[in-house]
Amino acid sequence: MKKILAFLSILFLPFLFFGCSTTDIVTRASETANTYEIVATLDNENKTLSASMTLSYTNQSASTFEFIYFHLHPNAFSEGASTNYAVSQTQAERAYDNGVSYGGIEILSAKQNGEDTNFSVEGADDHLLKVDLSNALKSGDMTEIEIDFQLTIPNVNHRFGYGKHTINLGNWYPSVCVFEGEEWNTEGYLPSGDPFYNQIANYVVTLTYDSSLTLASSGELQSSTTENGKTTDVYQALAIRDFAMVLSSEFDVISTQVDDVTINYFYFEDENAQAHLQTAVDALETFNDLIGEYPYNVLNVVKACFLHGGMEYSNLVYISDQVTNEAEYNNVIIHEIAHQWWYGVVGNNQIKYGFIDEGLAEYSTALFYDLNEEYGQTTSEVIGNALSSYLLFCDVYGEVYGNLDSSMNRPISTFNTETEYVYLTYVKGVLMFDSIAEVIGQSKMEKCLQALYEKYAMQEITPTQMIETFSKTSGRKIESYIASWLDGTVILEELSA
């Protein structure tokens, strides 16, 4: 009830975005989205979590389903996992403080509409759960799937794992696979890239945990009770892409408000906490103006034990405690917040088209610097650095491995190394968007970003849809130009001449 009142009051705000209020985007998307309800208890001492999850799922395809697939991402951390293992050898040092540690997910039971149903754990590394539907699910019909599961949280500085300071719960629950093109997207975890592809869903998550811990969570807190040293929080989120939580006994929290959005910074060991909160404010305000209004009421920036620089989840981003350079720490905050627009609101299949959200997040980050001079970098310096490091990478790669496949439009699994993936997705990505801006003009480029956000909010885009939007919005026939970047035929040396 409280929630509905809050929405109504926002509807009366005079400022309307794309002809309707931003909250309308969330409300409208939530009406057709699936809903996860999860009740979970964290055992901090044993680093386990037991949970019961109910997914209200609507078959939005034309097919009839006799089963539904779920990703079991935590099994990428299990002993014996190979094909889909979450940590590569080169990452092991950053990942493990105390030697290799394993975790995973055990499925205890599955029900459809309250009745026990058969299920099987499948895939190369038990990375999939197949739940049989005793009653076939016809197009347009809704069913309730209930899954009880138990997590073992590994001692690893990763999306799912615990480190010296934080317990990270990212990609922790069975998430329903996307069904499109008459098939289920069942790809497993990979150590490179963000190997996830989720659609927008609603969440109500209840977590019971030791009161000595502080919880940072996606969504908005609905209620909190404490009894016998245990706290039970209920969080709700409408129309978000994934639901993550981080806990720590060491968290301090500082908060501020930007219009309707509360920004919280959860941190430990940070002498510049206030400045980092300000970076988050600057990023949110900049991208609100540049791309379109952030449609949610909360954004959590969370310092976490994490092997990469940062990680984006809806309403919540990890910033790695392994980033010790001040400028880089700020850069990670800006990049991860840019992902709230690119992947969070405008989604894409990150396994097939990682360059879309990473390229757009990097490009938005580059634009941030000209709009916020106090950060001491210009956009052209960022682009110049990207170009020289890309060319250096090509030279070195050529010497070590021979010919480089410089095409971008291909799945994560086709890149030979993490470095190759990073250069062709992030670095070449930012160079491509900057180059498109050179061709069509900066103000048209900004209109293209806004058009993408307006047209595909709460959906998932393909490269074709992205290119179409750019061509239509700019009024220029740039399809073959963008295609030449994606297929690798554009010669970057010419840009540096």
Ligand SMILES: [Zn+2]
């Ligand atoms: Zn990113």
